[in-house]
């Protein structure tokens with residue numbers, strides 16, 4: 426590799442995100458076939474050079490045609506075929522992978538993608554590399570500050586910042602040190618943080634872990650042009666003979682039908698971070714929270730449930746110490762004490778197959794409670810512990826997630842009602858961490874899409890809300906919607922339990938009925954609820 430080669434991208438902001446801007450000619454990469462065809466010739470099929478390369482390498486792509494639109498590439502069935510048909514067979518020599526399984530950041534793949542890009546037309550993977558898009562739209566790693574802030578969701582924004590810091594540190598320190606020590610992985614070529622950012626984006630949005638979660642990942646050319654769907658996936662990736670990897674139809678396909686695979690049971694956090702898109706109503710989406718006693722006591726205060734061990738002081742005084750049985754129970758649940766894992770989630774109930782089948786998981790019309798509820802079992806168990814009046818109310822045995830975390834195995838009615846109310850308070854606090862309501866977000870998007878007042882106003886609205894910001898708004902709307910669904914599910918459960926036990930149902934915020942109407946409750950909005958919720962000060966979200 427020539428020591429003078431450059432693989433650099435202008436626009437690095439060392440203090441902020443890595444800005445992606447790449448010239449098509451950077452690094453000597455040859456133009457792709459689709460870009461290089463002459464005006465007179467009939468345009469070749471998209472990525473025709475890639476398909477030809479797969480076939481000349483001993484593979485087959487007979488079952489798919491590559492499609493291209495302004496959003497990028499995708500695959501479609503090239504002919505009618507039956508379930509189980511092999512659509513693509515990719516020989517091992519076309520897999521871009523590595524031997525070392527110990528690299529959690531996929532550094533080895535990033536390095537290879539960069540190295541092959543530097544080799545340009547002489548790379549054995551040139552037909553693959555040259556058909557990679559020069560940007561992965563929607564990745565928050567490339568968001569500007571406004572779009573990142575518009576997410577309003579620290580679990581993702583913190584992760585984005587960590588990823589960018591790592592990338593910059595790697596480019597500026599580790600790579601520089603490796604160069605000084607003569608161990609430059611890029612043979613002296615000038616590779617900057619933005620080039621590494623591009624490679625990171627390529628790898629996170631395309632690599633497969635076909636050999637298992639702890640095994641090396643691989644880039645699977647052509648196969649990785651399949652787009653994602655949870656519901657409409659009609660193909661899967663499976664090992665084939667001789668180390669090949671195949672794309673196989675999971676049902677009969679008609680010629681021209683898009684070929685879609687599922688990227689896995691991923692939350693919108695993962696989809697956004699690694700792929701730059703979200704799925705509305707994603708059944709695997711969650712809201713991450715950090716379990717701590719102060720948060721749960723604040724949730725109880727919002728919901729009008731008494732504080733454990735004494736009254737919660739609105740002035741922010743220390744909480745009274747927990748009785749030993751509660752401390753032990755939280756430690757058994759690994760929610761407190763050394764080695765605790767305090768990351769917990771509110772989630773879509775429908776994802777666990779325990780909902781009402783309507784897709785929302787909320788407001789089911791009665792009947793048996795689902796085995797798994799709208800919060801993860803550790804969170805449910807922890808809230809039950811902190812709402813139980815005595816060890817006896819927990820059943821007297823050692824606390825375990827299996828025993829205390831089942832949505833369909835409630836405590837005695839009074840303790841269960843307190844726990845459920847606390848959960849409504851928790852949802853309300855989580856909602857209150859977002860600025861503005863669902864309706865306000867929807868209005869923002871509507872104004873950006875079709876503002877009143879003609880073209881000038883439309884341009885103005887677009888300036889106010891760019892594409893990344895619109896994605897960020899849609900992302901946070903999904904979180905709010907999920908929280909409202911959880912609130913509806915828990916409230917419904919409270920009504921059911923209260924009706925059965927004769928106890929008053931109650932509601933968060935001292936008797937207000939939680940939403941279910943789609944309107945966002947004011948959560949930490951009024952009276953005591955406000956004081957307790959506000960004190961939480963953004964602590965609720967896990968980071």
Ligand SMILES: C[S@@+](CC[C@H](N)C(=O)[O-])C[C@H]1O[C@@H](n2cnc3c(N)ncnc32)[C@H](O)[C@@H]1O
Nearest residue numbers: 497498499630631649650651652653700701702
């Ligand atoms: C493995 S690649 C799929 C091929 C890609 N469309 C291309 O042009 O090369 C993954 C990327 O495709 C896009 N993508 C895949 N499925 C999508 C979906 N359901 N909605 C929006 N974008 C999707 C995203 O940009 C994602 O990062």
